Amino acid sequence: MVNRETQKIPLFPLSTVLFPGGTIPLQIFEDRYHSMVQDCLDTDSKFGIVLIKEGQEVGGNAVPHKVGTLAKITKIRKLSQNRLYLTAVGETRFNIIELIQNKTYLEGLVEIHSPSTEEDIEEQSLKEAKTAASRHLKAIVSMNGGWVKKVQTPLPTDPDQLSFFLAQLIQGSNKVRQAILEETSIEKRIEICLFHLLTESKSICSTLNIDLLFKFSRN
16 A cells, blocks of 8 residues: 655656656756745755646746656755756655645645555566666667676665666656656556667667677778
8 A cells, every 4th residue: 555645845847757766957047946945945845846748947837747756955056147056866756636826936735655565576577677777778888988798787676766767767758757657556667667678778789780880891
């Protein structure tokens, strides 16, 4: 059974999807988000990052998707022209129950999800997922000019954390990434990620083979 608690949080609609465990850099320059960040710092609170469903990131009121990720500010630095550069880390998912517009920035009454520990995942599925992740990381390193025998990135052992780690590796569209974020079954989430990782890895390997062919066939 998934435990959920309800609370009101600031919302930051963006043209990207943040997964639990993921890190996102943000540059703040709008007054409303300056206020939001300051409120979070003053109260040691967190804010929600949500993918925009309708509208734009800058100016106006964007309509977000209903599922987002609670984020915590880990670093902040002041830049020129009244801008802030901050880094935030995704912690857990939430569902928006109600949008609230009493402040200059958007807020939401949300249900915070606590990761489920009761879902049993087949050991074979976890093994396949970890293998796919390692191969994908190796392919990405090779794509960027490096050659490695073994990728040393430690993989999460917790199935829920592993599923979101896999999701972060996927270079797919926001539609695909949002669908993964909204998936409540850990096993199904891993299955979806595995499909996209294998597809992307094949594409990367094909590109590498073509590059090598041209490199060694030149006169």
